[in-house]
Amino acid sequence: MLPGIGVFGTGDIVRALVPFLRAKGFRVEAVWGRTLEAAENVATELNIPFHTNKVDDVLLRKDVDLVFIICQPDLHAQIAVKALGIGKHVLCDRPAGLCQLEVLKMVHAAQYYPSLISVISHGLRFLPAFMQMKRHLEAGYVGAVNVCDVRVHCGSMIGSQFDWMCSHLMGGGILTMVGSHIIDAVSFVTGQRATRVHGMMRTFTKSTEKINGIRWIDSDDFCSFQMILDGGACVTATLNSHVAGGFVQEVVVCGSCGRLAVRGASLYGQTHTDEREQLLHDGSADDLTHLANRNDNSSARVNSLLPQPYLQGLFRLVGALKEAFATGDGEHGWLKEPVSSAATFEDGQYVQAVIDAVKLSSASRQWEQVTVASDENELNPLMTRLNLPNINMSSLDALSQAPTNRPQPAPTQRKTTATSESHLPWSFATKH
Amino acid sequence: MLPGIGVFGTGDIVRALVPFLRAKGFRVEAVWGRTLEAAENVATELNIPFHTNKVDDVLLRKDVDLVFIICQPDLHAQIAVKALGIGKHVLCDRPAGLCQLEVLKMVHAAQYYPSLISVISHGLRFLPAFMQMKRHLEAGYVGAVNVCDVRVHCGSMIGSQFDWMCSHLMGGGILTMVGSHIIDAVSFVTGQRATRVHGMMRTFTKSTEKINGIRWIDSDDFCSFQMILDGGACVTATLNSHVAGGFVQEVVVCGSCGRLAVRGASLYGQTHTDEREQLLHDGSADDLTHLANRNDNSSARVNSLLPQPYLQGLFRLVGALKEAFATGDGEHGWLKEPVSSAATFEDGQYVQAVIDAVKLSSASRQWEQVTVASDENELNPLMTRLNLPNINMSSLDALSQAPTNRPQPAPTQRKTTATSESHLPWSFATKH
Numbered sequence: 001m002l003p004g005i006g007v008f009g010t011g012d013i014v015r016a017l018v019p020f021l022r023a024k025g026f027r028v029e030a031v032w033g034r035t036l037e038a039a040e041n042v043a044t045e046l047n048i049p050f051h052t053n054k055v056d057d058v059l060l061r062k063d064v065d066l067v068f069i070i071c072q073p074d075l076h077a078q079i080a081v082k083a084l085g086i087g088k089h090v091l092c093d094r095p096a097g098l099c100q101l102e103v104l105k106m107v108h109a110a111q112y113y114p115s116l117i118s119v120i121s122h123g124l125r126f127l128p129a130f131m132q133m134k135r136h137l138e139a140g141y142v143g144a145v146n147v148c149d150v151r152v153h154c155g156s157m158i159g160s161q162f163d164w165m166c167s168h169l170m171g172g173g174i175l176t177m178v179g180s181h182i183i184d185a186v187s188f189v190t191g192q193r194a195t196r197v198h199g200m201m202r203t204f205t206k207s208t209e210k211i212n213g214i215r216w217i218d219s220d221d222f223c224s225f226q227m228i229l230d231g232g233a234c235v236t237a238t239l240n241s242h243v244a245g246g247f248v249q250e251v252v253v254c255g256s257c258g259r260l261a262v263r264g265a266s267l268y269g270q271t272h273t274d275e276r277e278q279l280l281h282d283g284s285a286d287d288l289t290h291l292a293n294r295n296d297n298s299s300a301r302v303n304s305l306l307p308q309p310y311l312q313g314l315f316r317l318v319g320a321l322k323e324a325f326a327t328g329d330g331e332h333g334w335l336k337e338p339v340s341s342a343a344t345f346e347d348g349q350y351v352q353a354v355i356d357a358v359k360l361s362s363a364s365r366q367w368e369q370v371t372v373a374s375d376e377n378e379l380n381p382l383m384t385r386l387n388l389p390n391i392n393m394s395s396l397d398a399l400s401q402a403p404t405n406r407p408q409p410a411p412t413q414r415k416t417t418a419t420s421e422s423h424l425p426w427s428f429a430t431k432h
Numbered sequence: 433m434l435p436g437i438g439v440f441g442t443g444d445i446v447r448a449l450v451p452f453l454r455a456k457g458f459r460v461e462a463v464w465g466r467t468l469e470a471a472e473n474v475a476t477e478l479n480i481p482f483h484t485n486k487v488d489d490v491l492l493r494k495d496v497d498l499v500f501i502i503c504q505p506d507l508h509a510q511i512a513v514k515a516l517g518i519g520k521h522v523l524c525d526r527p528a529g530l531c532q533l534e535v536l537k538m539v540h541a542a543q544y545y546p547s548l549i550s551v552i553s554h555g556l557r558f559l560p561a562f563m564q565m566k567r568h569l570e571a572g573y574v575g576a577v578n579v580c581d582v583r584v585h586c587g588s589m590i591g592s593q594f595d596w597m598c599s600h601l602m603g604g605g606i607l608t609m610v611g612s613h614i615i616d617a618v619s620f621v622t623g624q625r626a627t628r629v630h631g632m633m634r635t636f637t638k639s640t641e642k643i644n645g646i647r648w649i650d651s652d653d654f655c656s657f658q659m660i661l662d663g664g665a666c667v668t669a670t671l672n673s674h675v676a677g678g679f680v681q682e683v684v685v686c687g688s689c690g691r692l693a694v695r696g697a698s699l700y701g702q703t704h705t706d707e708r709e710q711l712l713h714d715g716s717a718d719d720l721t722h723l724a725n726r727n728d729n730s731s732a733r734v735n736s737l738l739p740q741p742y743l744q745g746l747f748r749l750v751g752a753l754k755e756a757f758a759t760g761d762g763e764h765g766w767l768k769e770p771v772s773s774a775a776t777f778e779d780g781q782y783v784q785a786v787i788d789a790v791k792l793s794s795a796s797r798q799w800e801q802v803t804v805a806s807d808e809n810e811l812n813p814l815m816t817r818l819n820l821p822n823i824n825m826s827s828l829d830a831l832s833q834a835p836t837n838r839p840q841p842a843p844t845q846r847k848t849t850a851t852s853e854s855h856l857p858w859s860f861a862t863k864h
Binding site for chain 2 (some may be wrong): 146147149198200202222224234238242243244245254255258259272274276277365
């Protein structure tokens, strides 16, 4: 039997998702909102039987077995850890948390309850174009992967009111919202993970017509980052929310004997023996949104916040979840296989580690090592502090001016510090 | 009267250019080749009356008043300086030289003979799409410029034989061949210059079927670089020669109230009040190559080395040169106005300073300051040494490992060193 669902969040994604969940046969039993009013509005609109502004009131309900955490990122970790502790399956929206330390707590909770499903909403893994790209790469279509070139162009992600999307301390910004999907997708299709990153983040639009009071926008609206993968490939990604007029995403993977490119939801490829580019998968037929939208208005609203490929991917992830539960064996009530390619909390931690390192690099203006910690004590204090609300940007200023003040880790425990990184030999740059 | 022309170089660009020069009414009087055989072949093929492998034999000819330097970059500076000294006008191909020190000598020669024309072949300035982009930016079409996002995808630039394109010490590589045009075009359209840069360069293809003997390819076939412009805008550029199947170039400039994009030879734009993107200039009608190509073969060959937009731009620059001479006043024999927007040797020096800093950044893995020197003593020794043949990469290794060994410049004389750069305050990152 499909589990009852509790939803955390009242945003536009929730409004698009709930009808889709029902179309797939799930029961949506409860909704949580930051305010009782917001929860009530969504409950009324979507006809959800129970609403509340208390986290426990959803988690403790017996008819809720699976929770969707689609609220502001600063609440993800605490809700996810608590949900797993109470024995609920969890789907958590990206970014997994505010910093790697938070996500590590989620990872530990997931490891403690292995019989529960715990996945991050990196839905690009379930888009046919990316699945086929991965298969082609594994089959050697491009040979050894050299270069990944990613470009995302979209309009402003800032709404009409000040909310967490405006604040980098609360997890907003194009790096966390879009870059997280890209970081995960690159590692998914190539099977390689970033070891070193470089980033340049900017907030060009600090105020809008509606947001110009005491609070200003400080989340990044532009981010360019580079990654060196452990297999030697170079990744360069440009995330630009200053391009109004539609969402454009292109992921190009080049290798020694060809290339693959996902544009939108379609896959293209060309090997060195091909005369011209081939269409390997036509994504125009993959659209599932008709199952979710009861009217055209909701579609337009959702597109601004969650572009088509990500929404499509999320819907397909939900489809995989349904399959996992519908075909489950007797012991756990669910089957692992359908969601085996979903992003785990460990994957979410890796993505968060890269995000933290890119943010740190943008501040330190150096290449930074990506350190995926297995213990909370392993984490570089600066990386964890980057996102904490009690640190403002002027403290980072001081930190990057005086790098010798930063705690020097024991060489065996942590791989390197940001300051030593820049003195690594040239051989690194020519090795690959 | 149009001046007689002496051409330095025997490559495919020369084969495309000479017919175009004649179509414009120029007389091509002499050709120089690295070997007498190469010079003779081109002279016979193109019906050029005089050929030689001695530089002076072209420069000292009385019927040669204008020289086109389209040979390997390590010879540009010496030929250009000598030509100006003998009183000849000079058009020099990109990159202007091997390093800023060389180009500075060219600048000094050009300053010493101000009545002579001295231009670099940055022809994108003469493409209608870029000219209109500049005009629109000056008219405030996008508001304050925030982000420039540049992407160039092309096939391998390596030919069937080992030549200077395979060697970064001789000026080869995608940064010098393509990046130089991009650096110049961005500064041309925005009116801003880079103050700091970051770069990641790689050579993934070190050998080919034909080039796999004693000599290996070490010029960059992939380069991602970022620039901070003096007006506060961020530039990110990806140059990728691993994408076979045609040349793709897109230059997007985003601002506070819109954006402009040159794709190929066409200009597109969208302001925040537009519902959709507008075609502002259709570049498909700008093609001049029919004037140059006597058969289809030469067109195909040229396209691999000098893609359409660059060739188109070069042809238009030649058109401007013709106008300058044809309508010249009595005193100098030429009129400044038609070539007033061409890239001067000073512009070439700026481009070279950025290239040097990007190369240095790729080695040091830090942001590097762009220093345009007016005196040879001002130049950072490492920057000048980066390209000199007697320094190999292992020496750079030692340099980047031991930055304290690098000479510390007086603060007033040079702006900053690479090592101090990385400790500049965070305020830089948030200022813009």
